[in-house]
Structures are given as C-alpha cells and as structure tokens.
Amino acid sequence: xxxxxxxxxxxxxxxxxxxxxxxxxxxxxxxxxxxxxxxxxxxxxxxxxxxxxxxxxxxxxxxxxxxxxxxxxxxxxxxxxxxxxxxxxxxxxxxxxxxxxxxxxxxxxxxxxxxxxxxxxxxxxxxxxxxxxxxxxxxxxxxxxx
Numbered sequence: 001x002x003x004x005x006x007x008x009x010x011x012x013x014x015x016x017x018x019x020x021x022x023x024x025x026x027x028x029x030x031x032x033x034x035x036x037x038x039x040x041x042x043x044x045x046x047x048x049x050x051x052x053x054x055x056x057x058x059x060x061x062x063x064x065x066x067x068x069x070x071x072x073x074x075x076x077x078x079x080x081x082x083x084x085x086x087x088x089x090x091x092x093x094x095x096x097x098x099x100x101x102x103x104x105x106x107x108x109x110x111x112x113x114x115x116x117x118x119x120x121x122x123x124x125x126x127x128x129x130x131x132x133x134x135x136x137x138x139x140x141x142x143x144x145x146x
Contacts, residue, residue, distance in 0.1 A: 001051075001053065001075060001076075001077045002051035002052065002053050002075075002077075002133065002134050003051075003134060003144065005053035005054075005055070005072075005075070006053070006134045006135070006136065006144055009054070009055050009056070010136065010138060012055075012056075013056070013138055014138065019056060019058065019067065020138050022056070022058075022066065022067040023056045023067060023069070024137070024138065025067075026056075026067055026068065026069055027069070027135060030069075030119065033116075033119075035116070035119040035120065038145050038146070039132065039145075039146040046129035048129065048130070049129035049130065049132055050082050050129070050130040050131070050132065051132050051133055051134055051146075052071040052072060052073060052075070052082060052131060052132065052133045053071075053072045053075045053133070054069050054070060054071045054072065054133050055069070055070055055072070056068070056069055056070075057069075057070050071131075071133060073086075082130060082131070132146050133146075134146060
C-alpha cells in the first residue's frame, strides 16, 4: 500500500517541477534537522514494521511553510492502520471555552507557536519501525529507501 501511494505521489510530483523541488527541499530539511533518518540496510530487521504513506500539502497563502508533508496514519492495510493500533493518550489541549474565559479574566495574554513540534518528538527505539516511510529521489530510478 505504501509503495502504491509512493508511486502516486511521484506521478503527481513529476507533473509539477516546482512542487517536486519544494517536496525534495522539505525532505532534505527534515534530514538536516534530524527529524528523519535513512534506515541503513545493515540495521537488523525488526519483528514488525509499518510504512506510513505520505503526500505533499500545498498552501500557497502561507508565508512560512508553503509545502508540508503529511504522513497518513489512518491509511489502512488489511483493515489495520497505525492510528487504529496506537493507544490514545490523555487530551493535552485545553477546551476553547476555558481558554476564552481565561482571556476575559487576565489583563495580558501570551501567545506562542512551536514550529514543527510533532517532527521534533523523539520516538522510543522500539516504536521507530512502526513509523517508517518509503522515499525516493525523483531524479533517480533507485528502489525506494526506508
């Protein structure tokens, strides 16, 4: 399923050179920031692994990130997806009503943004094989890399 989705993304990227370059730039940025790494062939094969399909999302109106990569955790293979097998954690965001009430009580409000927050999470080594994806440089015909 992940290979099929990769070919579909590659086909889309080949039709738009600027999108392909932006997509490649995002991948290179993730590698340089160590959000992702290539799994070497010599690394022992885990007992189970999951390949997340991914696709570019283009938002030309955004001033910072015009192209971002979305990893599809809800994509199913054999009736199973990464999202369906993951244990949900506690709700971490406050209710919008609670936030608005606090705004009316206080004199000052501090707002912040955490850039690429979810990409900066460090997965436990045992969980990493379940968050893999296939990738290939568009300018070569090599087999997909993990």
